[in-house]
Amino acid sequence: xxxxxxxxxxxxxxxxxxxxxxxxxxxxxxxxxxxxxxxxxxxxxxxxxxxxxxxxxxxxxxxxxxxxxxxxxxxxxxxxxxxxxxxxxxxxxxxxxxxxxxxxxxxxxxxxxxxxxxxxxxxxxxxxxxxxxxxxxxxxxxxxxxxxxxxxxxxxxxxxxxxxxxxxxxxxxxxxxxxxxxxxxxxxxxxxxxxxxxxxxxxxxxxxxxxxxxxxxxxxxxxxxxxxxxxxxxxxxxxxxxxxxxxxxxxxxxxxxxxxxxxxxxxxxxxxxxxxxxxxxxx
Amino acid sequence: xxxxxxxxxxxxxxxxxxxxxxxxxxxxxxxxxxxxxxxxxxxxxxxxxxxxxxxxxxxxxxxxxxxxxxxxxxxxxxxxxxxxxxxxxxxxxxxxxxxxxxxxxxxxxxxxxxxxxxxxxxxxxxxx
Numbered sequence: 001x002x003x004x005x006x007x008x009x010x011x012x013x014x015x016x017x018x019x020x021x022x023x024x025x026x027x028x029x030x031x032x033x034x035x036x037x038x039x040x041x042x043x044x045x046x047x048x049x050x051x052x053x054x055x056x057x058x059x060x061x062x063x064x065x066x067x068x069x070x071x072x073x074x075x076x077x078x079x080x081x082x083x084x085x086x087x088x089x090x091x092x093x094x095x096x097x098x099x100x101x102x103x104x105x106x107x108x109x110x111x112x113x114x115x116x117x118x119x120x121x122x123x124x125x126x127x128x129x130x131x132x133x134x135x136x137x138x139x140x141x142x143x144x145x146x147x148x149x150x151x152x153x154x155x156x157x158x159x160x161x162x163x164x165x166x167x168x169x170x171x172x173x174x175x176x177x178x179x180x181x182x183x184x185x186x187x188x189x190x191x192x193x194x195x196x197x198x199x200x201x202x203x204x205x206x207x208x209x210x211x212x213x214x215x216x217x218x219x220x221x222x223x224x225x226x227x228x229x230x231x232x233x234x235x236x237x238x239x240x241x242x243x244x245x246x247x248x249x250x251x252x253x254x255x256x257x258x259x260x261x262x263x264x265x266x267x268x269x270x271x272x273x274x275x276x277x278x279x280x281x282x283x
Numbered sequence: 284x285x286x287x288x289x290x291x292x293x294x295x296x297x298x299x300x301x302x303x304x305x306x307x308x309x310x311x312x313x314x315x316x317x318x319x320x321x322x323x324x325x326x327x328x329x330x331x332x333x334x335x336x337x338x339x340x341x342x343x344x345x346x347x348x349x350x351x352x353x354x355x356x357x358x359x360x361x362x363x364x365x366x367x368x369x370x371x372x373x374x375x376x377x378x379x380x381x382x383x384x385x386x387x388x389x390x391x392x393x394x395x396x397x398x399x400x401x402x403x404x405x406x407x408x409x410x411x
Contacts, residue, residue, distance in 0.1 A: 054406075103369075185373065186371060187367060190367030190370060190371065191367050193367075193387070194366070194367060194387075197387055197388065198387075199387060199391070220373070224374045224379045225367070225370040225371050225373070225374045226370075227379075227385060228362075228365050228369075228370040228374070228379070228380060228385055229365045229367065229370045229385060229387065230362075230363060230365065230375055230385035230386035230387040230388075230391070231387060232394070267363045
């Protein structure tokens, strides 16, 4: 019997035993039951994988071939859900690799011919290694997707435009400014100015750790865009070090109203809108 | 040939750009507006670009030029209702339209235009 057919036959004949041995192996390697995935679910996955493997194994060990597609897709699904459940990459890889020992045992029991055992063992190793690598590669990809999505979320979260008063909006900027973020900041601020019909916008840079020429240029662009739309812009929250940096870098902030704190900026906004703040009662 | 209408409201001229500008239309507008300012002796021009969705460097310069030309003819110009996307585009193109007065919408623009004209003392306000 040719090797791939023999391997497939062994898997098919011993599928029930293989699954239970495999799961026991997994459990032993994990050092007890895992609370992230139930035993029933694991068993279901194991059974499905063995079935798919038995169907694909007779065609050879080239897992990129078309007959292996269901197996690949199953592993991709599994590794994606593992990634989302918070499993590590080695734990995910172990899911595939731990099948080796039970399968080797079954092969040994299935034939007495040493050459055949060696050859089948090699075929199984090759096959499972490839599948394991595929799983890990896909796991990595899923994780990267998660990271990319979180970055996007962060981008959205980090640009809240708040309404301070009728006709006054403020944007407290936190973190380092880069081109992508400035673009989002600029767009959301301009959009809010249109929506609220605000004539004064305050950009507070208290949370911006450093200001270099690029950041300053981004700020200037935002201020100019705001002016073009017909609103005024005040920049507040400039820390002493940043003031020094701006002057040392020779950045020209001429024509831009700057204030030390958000409170100062709000006071100026009130003054420009003709509002005064008075104490209702003497304390 | 299509033209952008220039409406007269007392001492002010109202230009509402409702279609996407192309170069020929912009040139015609420049001619028409300068002629209208000269003929009517208007003290203020309000250009509403709230419907303008796309600009290029030519249209951006045209807006700045309109403002300067009207200024030479002794009329204050207010550009109102610029969309965020248009503002970002102009900034990215390096056109900051220095010297052009802007406002958020027609109402605010009209108010500011009146203030500016009255400040300059050039308006012949009908006291009655």
